[in-house]
Amino acid sequence: MGNPLWEFSLATYREQGVAAACLALQDRIGLDVNQLLYAAWLARNNQCLAGSHLEALDAAVSEWRESVVRPLRELRRQLQGYAPAAAVREDLKGLELKAEQAQQDMMYAFYQQSAALERGDNPLLFNLAQVAQRESRARDEWEEAIRQLAAVIAS
Numbered sequence: 136m137g138n139p140l141w142e143f144s145l146a147t148y149r150e151q152g153v154a155a156a157c158l159a160l161q162d163r164i165g166l167d168v169n170q171l172l173y174a175a176w177l178a179r180n181n182q183c184l185a186g187s188h189l190e191a192l193d194a195a196v197s198e199w200r201e202s203v204v205r206p207l208r209e210l211r212r213q214l215q216g217y218a219p220a221a222a223v224r225e226d227l228k229g230l231e232l233k234a235e236q237a238q239q240d241m242m243y244a245f246y247q248q249s250a251a252l253e254r255g256d257n258p259l260l261f262n263l264a265q266v267a268q269r270e271s272r273a274r275d276e277w278e279e280a281i282r283q284l285a286a287v288i289a290s
Contacts, residue, residue, distance in 0.1 A: 140243040141236055144172040152287035160280050164271045169238050174262035175288050182252040184262040189269055195245045196238050204238055207231040260285045
């Protein structure tokens with residue numbers, strides 16, 4: 136079975152400026168890039184991301200993200216610039232990608248089992264803001280970066 140969320144995420148993440156914008160939000164305020172891409176995928180399908188849906192989604196994947204994805208990312212980043220570990224770092228990068236795919240598989244399974252979300256016209260900015268607001272109530276920490284991400288995804 137294919138995962139349209141994963142397929143969308145791969146294609147969107149490759150678009151000019153998307154990776155940099157997502158990683159800036161991840162590094163600056165701790166946003167989950169997979170949740171940002173999920174929010175964008177929902178918007179592409181004209182679905183509005185409800186706070187309760189996002190909370191339940193996070194509960195479904197947080198243990199995996201904290202126990203597998205983040206430790207792999209942190210170890211890969213620790214090895215950056217350490218030439219003798221270049222091959223190991225590349226292996227870790229592949230494992231991290233597989234772990235993120237597994238997280239998105241969990242997210243898509245959650246989506247399939249969830250109640251229908253409200254429909255909306257062009258809810259991209261709203262959906263991305265839902266993800267950011269859950270992590271940081273201080274809009275000034277993320278508002279401009281979320282607007283930039285929405286612009287590059289929409290282009």
